Amino acid sequence: MNSASALSFGRTSRIAAKFVGTPSVGPLLVLLAFGVIFSLTNPRFLATQNLSIILQQTVIIGTLAIGQTLIILTAGIDLAVGAICVLGTILAGKLANSGYDPVAAMVLAVLACSAAGVAAGSLISGLRLPPFIVTLGILGIITAALRLISAGGAFSVTDEFLGWTGNTVRLNGFIVTYGVIIMLLLYGMVWFLLNQTQWGRHVYAVGNNPEAARLVGIPVGRLLLSVYVLAAFIYGIAAWLALGRIPNADPNALQTANLDSITAVVIGGTSLFGGRGGLIGTLIGALIVGVLRNGLTLAGIDPLWQDLITGILVIVAVALDQLTRGRR
Amino acid sequence: MAPVEPRVQAATTPGGVILEARNLVKHYGHVTALDGVDFELRSGEILAVVGDNGAGKSSLIKALTGAIVPDSGDILLDGQPIHFKGPLDARKLGIETVYQDLAVAAALDIASNLFLGRERRRPGFLGDVLRMLDKKGMRAEAERSMAELKFHLPSIGSAVESLSGGQRQGVAVARAALFAKKLAIMDEPTAALGVRETGQVLDLIRAIRQRGLPVVLISHNMPNVFEIADRIHIMRLGRRAAVVSPKTHTMADVVAIMTGAAKFEEAASPQAG
Numbered sequence: 004m005n006s007a008s009a010l011s012f013g014r015t016s017r018i019a020a021k022f023v024g025t026p027s028v029g030p031l032l033v034l035l036a037f038g039v040i041f042s043l044t045n046p047r048f049l050a051t052q053n054l055s056i057i058l059q060q061t062v063i064i065g066t067l068a069i070g071q072t073l074i075i076l077t078a079g080i081d082l083a084v085g086a087i088c089v090l091g092t093i094l095a096g097k098l099a100n101s102g103y104d105p106v107a108a109m110v111l112a113v114l115a116c117s118a119a120g121v122a123a124g125s126l127i128s129g130l131r132l133p134p135f136i137v138t139l140g141i142l143g144i145i146t147a148a149l150r151l152i153s154a155g156g157a158f159s160v161t162d163e164f165l166g167w168t169g170n171t172v173r174l175n176g177f178i179v180t181y182g183v184i185i186m187l188l189l190y191g192m193v194w195f196l197l198n199q200t201q202w203g204r205h206v207y208a209v210g211n212n213p214e215a216a217r218l219v220g221i222p223v224g225r226l227l228l229s230v231y232v233l234a235a236f237i238y239g240i241a242a243w244l245a246l247g248r249i250p251n252a253d254p255n256a257l258q259t260a261n262l263d264s265i266t267a268v269v270i271g272g273t274s275l276f277g278g279r280g281g282l283i284g285t286l287i288g289a290l291i292v293g294v295l296r297n298g299l300t301l302a303g304i305d306p307l308w309q310d311l312i313t314g315i316l317v318i319v320a321v322a323l324d325q326l327t328r329g330r331r
Numbered sequence: 332m333a334p335v336e337p338r339v340q341a342a343t344t345p346g347g348v349i350l351e352a353r354n355l356v357k358h359y360g361h362v363t364a365l366d367g368v369d370f371e372l373r374s375g376e377i378l379a380v381v382g383d384n385g386a387g388k389s390s391l392i393k394a395l396t397g398a399i400v401p402d403s404g405d406i407l408l409d410g411q412p413i414h415f416k417g418p419l420d421a422r423k424l425g426i427e428t429v430y431q432d433l434a435v436a437a438a439l440d441i442a443s444n445l446f447l448g449r450e451r452r453r454p455g456f457l458g459d460v461l462r463m464l465d466k467k468g469m470r471a472e473a474e475r476s477m478a479e480l481k482f483h484l485p486s487i488g489s490a491v492e493s494l495s496g497g498q499r500q501g502v503a504v505a506r507a508a509l510f511a512k513k514l515a516i517m518d519e520p521t522a523a524l525g526v527r528e529t530g531q532v533l534d535l536i537r538a539i540r541q542r543g544l545p546v547v548l549i550s551h552n553m554p555n556v557f558e559i560a561d562r563i564h565i566m567r568l569g570r571r572a573a574v575v576s577p578k579t580h581t582m583a584d585v586v587a588i589m590t591g592a593a594k595f596e597e598a599a600s601p602q603a604g
């Protein structure tokens with residue numbers, strides 16, 4: 004799937020070569036393969052109703068994976084992705100339940116998530132601590148803090164506005180939630196930033212060769228900070244989408260968000276070494292994770308087995324990345 | 332390409348000092364990379380910097396371009412003291428550098444690397460508000476400047492990692508040539524090049540001088556140095572051992588000074604202590 008394999012096609016079939024050389028084609032084939040397998044084993048899988056459910060189930064991981072992609076592109080990793088999102092749901096829920104204006108509650112929650120991004124980004128860019136350790140620490144801190152303030156328990160959030168993203172609209176007979184639309188809009192906006200702006204170019208450059216980026220005058224520290232803040236802001240939006248899916252704020256929710264979001268990014272063809280990949284692959288990767296979990300659920304397979312299979316999938320994807328790109 | 336007529340440039344009278352450094356010191360742990368080095372680049376000249384491996388050549392130019400901050404010493408541009416906080420400060424003043432390790436992002440394509448850190452934006456709303464890149468314009472300009480170099484390259488859209496070592500060097504040299512407004516510094520720009528490509532880079536260096544800009548060239552290739560340089564700055568053990576002219580000294584003299592086999596008696600320049 005890399006450009007080397009594209010070269011062997013020669014001039015005769017440039018289009019085919021270009022097609023194979025496009026990094027998102029591999030993930031797309033994997034997605035189609037899973038789709039075929041599940042639709043053969045269960046006729047209900049391809050029903051429009053189920054497809055619309057898959058999309059809705061993909062909303063949270065799909066949105067979190069946008070931020071995770073940004074961070075992995077800089078050769079970092081975010082292990083606090085689920086914790087920051089849960090922070091958003093708990094804060095918004097608590098504030099709204101205690102009588103705050105729900106819009107203000109949500110805005111404050113998104114700001115709090117962004118503040119977690121400021122903390123992570125400052126430690127990583129300022130003190131040059133490894134992203135892995137910083138986000139692991141933030142995961143621990145937020146998880147403990149949330150259990151303390153919510154006294155360990157989940158509580159329901161029934162506010163109209165906070166649940167709004169779960170409302171559905173009908174597009175050509177296909178039912179989608181506002182949450183799905185917001186997720187796709189976020190994909191579009193961040194794709195534009197990554198592919199059409201100077202900022203995006205610098206994200207790739209910093210991930211690919213930070214010293215070269217520094218020498219040509221890119222403010223590497225400021226760029227990293229902006230990436231972590233934007234990612235955390237997106238996790239805050241994901242918190243709103245999460246409240247739309249389940250009207251419940253639970254400090255123990257999203258336990259598999261790290262695994263699933265990293266899997267989506269890596270299956271989508273973004274390299275853990277940084278500087279290569281993109282958002283289209285991540286969207287496909289998130290759908291693969293969604294299809295996998297949905298298909299396995301329909302087949303009556305225990306969620307623990309789903310985690311196990313997702314775990315295998317991410318390791319296979321990373322191994323492929325290592326084999327094709329990691330060697331120098 | 333460079334008109335290779337020998338120097339009839341009248342506009343710039345060589346002599347005025349453009350970039351100067353006094354007594355620069357830089358330690359890495361207990362390694363002393365720069366041990367009180369002086370440096371002087373005059374307008375319109377090609378100054379070669381030579382010295383053994385580890386003599387401090389790269390450290391010197393990194394200090395001059397803001398890539399490292401010296402522990403002590405002064406840097407003066409046009410006679411004014413300057414303190415570069417980073418490479419961007421030097422680039423803003425029109426100082427372009429080809430670093431020894433090239434400073435390219437290998438996964439990005441040739442055009443992106445040429446404009447790295449200097450990306451052009453679309454005119455109007457798209458560029459000003461949406462901050463959209465002018466990809467087409469940058470590609471066209473990249474095509475033009477790479478064609479000027481006459482390097483054999485695959486398409487301008489190919490990733491730099493798919494290029495040969497020499498072709499990558501071509502990209503780094505073209506980038507410096509494209510943006511240099513004040514002076515250009517090249518750290519072993521011909522190290523990986525064949526004879527033909529080396530000639531092209533030397534032509535390009537002459538072309539930059541033809542534009543009236545001085546060039547600092549670091550090289551281990553003595554014939555090249557003697558072919559192109561107006562003056563030769565010889566580094567030894569983190570200091571300037573001498574500055575000589577290729578007209579008055581032979582390659583053997585330079586090598587002798589470089590290795591410490593001979594001392595340079597007369598003062599190298601008015602400031603040299």
Ligand SMILES: Nc1ncnc2c1ncn2[C@@H]1O[C@H](COP(=O)(O)OP(=O)(O)OP(=O)(O)O)[C@@H](O)[C@H]1O
Nearest residue numbers: 359362363364382383384385386387388389390391
């Ligand atoms: N980043 C660094 N960390 C530690 N030591 C360094 C670093 N950079 C340079 N040095 C040391 O400083 C000294 C001078 O190195 P420098 O790269 O300036 O030499 P040079 O003249 O450019 O050599 P070459 O001809 O091999 O390029 C060497 O002893 C080197 O080991």
Ligand SMILES: [Mg+2]
Nearest residue numbers: 388389390431
């Ligand atoms: Mg060197």
